Amino acid sequence: SQTIHQWPATLVQPVGSPLSLECTVEGTSNPNLYWYRQAAGRGLQLLFYSVGIGQISSEVPQNLSASRPQDRQFILSSKKLLLSDSGFYLCACRGLVSVSPLHFGNGTRLTVT
């Protein structure tokens, strides 16, 4: 079964600082990978989606970017954080068959001060 590792678990960063959140996946090859953001008490917002190395689809234009340098590695970045970037960031993956559900990591709580 798939295991998703996300780090760090919590992060406090000042406005204008850079960001790098990492997600790695075990137990599957060539997965679809996703980054979601969850604002406090709110639902999930899809940020980025990747079907393979170097292939990134952006769902929401903003100051965040994503990269997939390896098959099972997905990185979320920002050059300059905004206050509005605060939230709970979740990495998810799924296999390639149509029945595959999304499996989520434990998330990173980002607070921009």
Add this chain to the structure above:
Amino acid sequence: GEDVEQSLFLSVREGDSSVINCTYTDSSSTYLYWYKQEPGAGLQLLTYIFSNMDMKQDQRLTVLLNKKDKHLSLRIADTQTGDSAIYFCAESMGNYGQNFVFGPGTRLSVLP
């Protein structure tokens, strides 16, 4: 367009049954899912149902699907305090089921 709706809050007494409802709009959905999120944690897959089924039971969980009305429900029997969490309904679409749309989540509070 794609939209999944859920009521935001539900309170039940410990030992009672909980029923969490969800409506979706895309009739081409292939699978429908229920996820549970405990405080500070990621989403945990509880169960899923294929769109050509109308019911699935898994221990205390029963999923009912009314495809005509695009209505999905999750029933939790003998609700316990450990069931307190946010429950998300989701549908998958696309040629390979790769596009997921989530509801806003229902916060279930279990009262002693």
